[in-house]
Amino acid sequence: MRSLMIMKIRVMTQAARRLLIRLAIALSVGLGVMHEVSAQSLTWLGSLGGGCYWASQAFDVSADGGVVVGGACTINGEWHAFRWTVSGGMQDLGTLGGNYSEAHGVSANGGVVVGVAWTTNETHAFRWTTSGGMQDLGTLGGSYSEAFDVSADGSVVVGESTEDRAGLETRAFLWTAVQMRSLGTLGGHFSAAFAVSADGSVVVGSSKNSTNRLRPFRWTASGGMQDLGSLPGGENGEASGVSADGNVVVGTGEIPGYPTRPFRWTVSDGMQALGLPPGYVEAAAYAVSADGNVAVGILSSQYACRWKVPANAEDLNDVYRYLLPHGSILISAYAISPDGRYIVGWGRNAVRGRYEAFLLDTWRTGDTNGDGCIDDSDLLAVLFAFGTPGTGLTRHEDINKDGIVDDADLLQVLFNFGSGC
Numbered sequence: 420m421r422s423l424m425i426m427k428i429r430v431m432t433q434a435a436r437r438l439l440i441r442l443a444i445a446l447s448v449g450l451g452v453m454h455e456v457s458a459q460s461l462t463w464l465g466s467l468g469g470g471c472y473w474a475s476q477a478f479d480v481s482a483d484g485g486v487v488v489g490g491a492c493t494i495n496g497e498w499h500a501f502r503w504t505v506s507g508g509m510q511d512l513g514t515l516g517g518n519y520s521e522a523h524g525v526s527a528n529g530g531v532v533v534g535v536a537w538t539t540n541e542t543h544a545f546r547w548t549t550s551g552g553m554q555d556l557g558t559l560g561g562s563y564s565e566a567f568d569v570s571a572d573g574s575v576v577v578g579e580s581t582e583d584r585a586g587l588e589t590r591a592f593l594w595t596a597v598q599m600r601s602l603g604t605l606g607g608h609f610s611a612a613f614a615v616s617a618d619g620s621v622v623v624g625s626s627k628n629s630t631n632r633l634r635p636f637r638w639t640a641s642g643g644m645q646d647l648g649s650l651p652g653g654e655n656g657e658a659s660g661v662s663a664d665g666n667v668v669v670g671t672g673e674i675p676g677y678p679t680r681p682f683r684w685t686v687s688d689g690m691q692a693l694g695l696p697p698g699y700v701e702a703a704a705y706a707v708s709a710d711g712n713v714a715v716g717i718l719s720s721q722y723a724c725r726w727k728v729p730a731n732a733e734d735l736n737d738v739y740r741y742l743l744p745h746g747s748i749l750i751s752a753y754a755i756s757p758d759g760r761y762i763v764g765w766g767r768n769a770v771r772g773r774y775e776a777f778l779l780d781t782w783r784t785g786d787t788n789g790d791g792c793i794d795d796s797d798l799l800a801v802l803f804a805f806g807t808p809g810t811g812l813t814r815h816e817d818i819n820k821d822g823i824v825d826d827a828d829l830l831q832v833l834f835n836f837g838s839g840c
């Protein structure tokens with residue numbers, strides 16, 4: 420059915436292409452002044468109805484940028500996990516019986532969300548699905564667990580949990596439908612897992628070792644928990660993000676005199692410091708793109724930043740200054756989509772005078788292939804995907820993120836045709 424439809428569109432495309440391109444060129448000439456205005460975009464995500472000064476924070480984004488998850492203030496002044504979509508806005512994911520929850524990870528297609536929620540008397544990791552709602556993942560034996568990330572297909576969840584009722588032993592956990600299991604430690608009494616590779620096979624986080632140092636680790640089923648080492652002269656650190664294949668890890672370590680320095684670790688080169696702009700002495704790296712080449716985090720504890728490896732960190736407030744009128748500021752970037760296009764975090768929305776989650780689209784509106792230019796290749800991509808949700812998990816042809824590639828998306832391409840070229 421779908422292939423027949425696509426064939427029809429391909430036939431139609433041959434005839435329509437010349438007309439559409441002519442129309443697009445006419446539009447692009449007529450609307451030339453619009454191009455810079457309609458380039459990259461920044462969306463402040465609001466709250467769950469509450470008017471709190473801390474309205475929301477975003478911690479993860481789906482592959483196509485259409486779903487963002489985090490925590491937000493409710494109308495009752497509580498803090499609840501949210502799932503945001505372009506068409507539906509913020510959805511309250513509820514709790515496990517208490518009055519607090521927060522979402523930390525989302526699957527590639529946006530359908531599985533993981534995080535932490537209060538039960539009536541304990542704090543437990545949850546896994547939420549569009550069909551099943553919020554599921555309590557239990558604990559490793561204690562009264563506390565918290566999930567921090569989920570694999571691309573939503574089947575593997577990682578986080579931390581106490582093993583004993585006294586809460587003296589905390590362990591990184593890996594959950595699958597079969598069980599929640601401990602990943603052990605590097606010799607101390609604590610470990611926590613913060614990120615998992617796309618297929619769920621590589622887990623990274625931090626663990627105390629036998630001399631009570633906090634060390635970044637990388638875990639695999641065959642190799643167990645591996646200490647990733649430290650920056651020169653430092654003894655502590657933690658790993659926060661991992662590439663899709665598990666071979667690139669980013670995190671934060673210390674060097675003498677400076678407790679917060681970003682690092683990037685690779686299987687081939689080990690741990691390397693990520694560069695800082697002149698005049699800056701600290702930053703933290705929280706997440707990395709699927710290919711391991713673009714990392715995001717926070718610079719000097721107050722500016723959301725990005726590393727396009729091997730370049731030094733760039734302050735996103737400088738790069739996207741034109742999206743930040745009236746003194747708005749991007750404070751921290753917590754996640755980046757696998758292709759590096761979308762960045763989420765939180766900042767100060769000066770228009771509303773409060774702290775809010777943000778979604779930053781670093782590509783031009785209408786760009787489907789990331790070449791920075793809206794041209795006939797983008798037009799054809801939209802036409803070939805017409806009537807479908809878009810191709811692959813990135814679904815860049817669904818420009819307005821409403822779940823279907825249709826004339827609304829086509830118009831966006833036409834409206835921006837020629838931009839950036």
Ligand SMILES: [Ca+2]
Nearest residue numbers: 787788790792
């Ligand atoms: Ca393009």
Ligand SMILES: [Ca+2]
Nearest residue numbers: 817819821823
């Ligand atoms: Ca659409």
